[in-house]
Amino acid sequence: MNLKASSQSFLKLILLASIISTAIHFTDNYRFIEQYPQPVWITAPSIYQSWIILTVTGIIGYWLYKFRKFWSAYLCLSIYALTGLASSGHYLYGSLSQFSLKMHLFIWMDAITGLAVLGFVVWSLLFLKEWRLT
Numbered sequence: 001m002n003l004k005a006s007s008q009s010f011l012k013l014i015l016l017a018s019i020i021s022t023a024i025h026f027t028d029n030y031r032f033i034e035q036y037p038q039p040v041w042i043t044a045p046s047i048y049q050s051w052i053i054l055t056v057t058g059i060i061g062y063w064l065y066k067f068r069k070f071w072s073a074y075l076c077l078s079i080y081a082l083t084g085l086a087s088s089g090h091y092l093y094g095s096l097s098q099f100s101l102k103m104h105l106f107i108w109m110d111a112i113t114g115l116a117v118l119g120f121v122v123w124s125l126l127f128l129k130e131w132r133l134t
Helices: 003-031 043-065 070-092 101-128
Strands: none
Touching: 003 043, 003 101, 043 070, 043 101, 070 101
């Protein structure tokens, strides 16, 4: 397997893991919105709307990467990575004891997968330097 195919497969794997993780967390946050410490401006509709918009952005980023539009892909994937990384923002609005074990698990899985997506962008940009190939 060549480098292009293996890096594309790796991106697909971490993006899929992130989409699944954020879908679970955002669904839980939507269903149990009153139990999650968060800013008052976050509403149930804003939870699923933001998930849809950011997930589409991540999928577009994958598609751009697949077709070697690296700079646009890096931008979309970096924006998408915020979907997971921003989940840790819950901790700014409540003490650790206000979160159930399930909530902690969902928040941390989002953060880890978001960091993986962002890490992939950095790896591709700075180490693989795939953007030089176009």
